[in-house]
Amino acid sequence: xxxxxxxxxxxxxTQGLAVAxxxxxxxxxxxxxxxxxxxxxxGERIGLDEEDFNALRIGSWFHDIGKIGIPDAxxxxxxxxxxxxxxxxxxxxxxxxxxxxxxxxEGSEAAARIIRHxxxxxxxxxxxxxxxxxxxxxxxxxxxxxxxYDALAVTRSYHRARSQEEVLEMMLRESGIRYDxxxxxxxxxxxxx
Ligand SMILES: [Fe+2]
Numbered sequence: 001x002x003x004x005x006x007x008x009x010x011x012x013x014t015q016g017l018a019v020a021x022x023x024x025x026x027x028x029x030x031x032x033x034x035x036x037x038x039x040x041x042x043g044e045r046i047g048l049d050e051e052d053f054n055a056l057r058i059g060s061w062f063h064d065i066g067k068i069g070i071p072d073a074x075x076x077x078x079x080x081x082x083x084x085x086x087x088x089x090x091x092x093x094x095x096x097x098x099x100x101x102x103x104x105x106e107g108s109e110a111a112a113r114i115i116r117h118x119x120x121x122x123x124x125x126x127x128x129x130x131x132x133x134x135x136x137x138x139x140x141x142x143x144x145x146x147x148x149y150d151a152l153a154v155t156r157s158y159h160r161a162r163s164q165e166e167v168l169e170m171m172l173r174e175s176g177i178r179y180d181x182x183x184x185x186x187x188x189x190x191x192x193x
Contacts, residue, residue, distance in 0.1 A: 094128055
């Protein structure tokens with residue numbers, strides 16, 4: 001459970017880690033900040049209760065904190081990963097869970113659960129546990145959508161920046177496959193304004 005007081009404490013502790021990650025990989029830190037702010041917006045729109053809302057704020061902000069445990073040769077590689085590099089990169093969700101739990105602070109378990117499952121896919125094709133549909137924590141399903149949106153929209157060295165329309169079309173094609181259809185609908189309404 002994350003109450004507002006414990007939320008403030010937990011975010012303070014983990015922010016140091018986010019700064020540390022930023023020194024290794026600024027792109028990931030900036031991405032995490034954008035994902036955090038869009039997740040707050042969608043959490044408010046959905047009307048999450050205080051406990052889930054605070055867990056979402058922490059889980060989204062630090063969803064990629066486990067990248068601190070990924071070697072530079074992979075973390076900072078400008079090209080696409082090969083299969084074995086992907087396997088290493090995928091470990092970041094479990095490393096992130098481990099880091100969050102290790103704070104031992106109230107609320108860290110709920111946030112760690114969101115972090116562990118932020119790359120699960122609605123159809124069961126994601127990682128690390130291949131969870132499906134409602135087996136995936138609700139807030140992880142939110143982070144997954146916002147995370148992809150930001151990753152698709154921002155220029156990476158291996159693809160050009162895409163228009164918002166193009167990004168939203170790509171995401172709609174994966175409704176029910178990668179993304180929770182109901183949450184995706186709320187998200188699309190939100191970003192279209
Ligand atoms: Fe991630």
